[in-house]
Amino acid sequence: MTSLPFAHALVARQDLPLPVWLFAWGASLVLIASFFALSIGWRSPRFEEEHWRALGEGLSRASASLFTQFVCGALGVFLLGVAVYAGLRGTEAPDRNFALTFLYVTAWLGFPLVSVFLGDVFRPFNPWRAVGRAVGAGFTALAGQRPAHARYPAWLGRWPAALGLIAVVWLEIVYGTSGGVAVGLSPHAAAVASLVYSGYTLAMMALFGVEQWCRTGEVFSVYFGMFGRLGCFGAKDGRLGVRRPLSAATTWATVPGSAAVVIASIATTSFDGAQEGAFKRALESTFNHLVDAGMGLTMALRLTDTIFILLTFAGVALVYLVGVRGMAGVSGAPSFEKLRSGFAHSLIPIAFAYLVAHYFSLFVFQEQAQFTYLLSDPLGTGTTDLFGTASSGIDFRALSANAIWYVQVGALVIGHVIGLTLAHDRATAYWGDYRQAARSQYWMLAVMVAFTCFGLYLLSVANA
């Protein structure tokens, strides 16, 4: 029996499994909070309106100015360039190379974290949007007319982003294997993937238009923007303003495929957590079957992981759809399709809670590297010391096991409560009758309890 040492390229300290007593407390808290939420249920929607109001004129003008947009865009392009260059020319040791930590920790985990509180902060820094707009402006200046674009098919919606999201995670945790051992993604592969993605994104922007592609197809815009809908700052008609927190999320899922994006987020995080515990046996036995059937080790491992990522996606989607199906049976319910997209946004807080639960410690540790030695010596070759911090290391004592556990459980419980809040609010908007709205929410309650307790369970068996 081959044992599979699954490894991220960057994880030097893995989390201890959640102790049983904390698991029990977390699960009880979830149940108490859920029933309490049902009992206090308000009767008219509170988050359907954004209550947006503009911030000071000066601030809006500064943020919308061409200068600010240029500086932010240029910074995005520059940092992506540094990451790609470091990946191509730097060390192959993943933890010493700027590329992996910057792309997969600082940006991939950092933007959701900041966006949840502030809003869509990725947009001004989006390197592809910046390049796309610059090219568009150049074209307009030379040709004397704005570039013409193909019409984006409405049915495609956010599906390209949902698939792209799975691909980004797949690249990090599945592709980086060699000889049947998960070694994590190499910096070189990450750089090549970034270049390929850049080419694809710019081509799509040329085809459908920069803003259209950012709204529906560009993985990072859609994914970070989704979390940004929870935050309290948002722009309207080029003006910066404050809105009621969570309120912008209620209009997020109106585009087809949005539910798939948030489900993909929950599923990929779940798979990453589960491969260290809950799925370990199943993965090993599938892997061994494939190897016995004559498949090469690397191929067998990649195929096994790919199958399980897709199964997890199907499983998460199934739980959600069963909940939606249940709601559709409550009298006075809108159509199944409307419910399916109408409640998708209530999963965003849960997706964020999963991210925090699984990557919080990695983020804290790896950001220490990002702002010390990776900044001073981005290539990891020991040839530069730009800020005099090249010899610093990560202090793994920065977090005790208890601190990590509390953050994990706290994130899941809070994400659960916010998810329930959004779902209940939407129900009061869809059902005129308050009692039917409350009845429909037993279904969403079941869905959310399932996700949250599954999250707790994954933590309790990871590395056990």
Added chain:
Amino acid sequence: MRSNTGRTLIGVALVIAALVLLVVLKDNGQSGTTGTSVPQGGGSEPAGSAGSTKSRKAEVPTIVIRDGKPVGGIAELSYSEGDRIRFKVASDVSDEVHVHGYDLMKDVEAGGSVSFDFPATIEGVFEAELENRGEQILELRVNP
């Protein structure tokens, strides 16, 4: 509207109460675990005070490397925070043993062995590997 605010406040209060309970219970739980870890501490204490005792040395776990792989699969060692971590790697290949997280590296010759002895100061799960081969040989667990 007003009564809803009141009920929300009660809700928040309830959650806080539950959290306080959780912390209180956790403290009890922890004193419970310290109770159980006393014998462990007692076990490692003589090792510290009488490091020269030969019988104690024999208890140091040894990870045997054959053909660049750990015999019997990846070894697992578990400690509590504050313990002394001691183990030996006997290898038939020359490589460098790297304990992640603690970031300790020691070279080992083909046919030779190398000993590790360091305090368990960082909680978590760590791997030790033969650095050049990229082969994991040990899963080190330090509980709080």
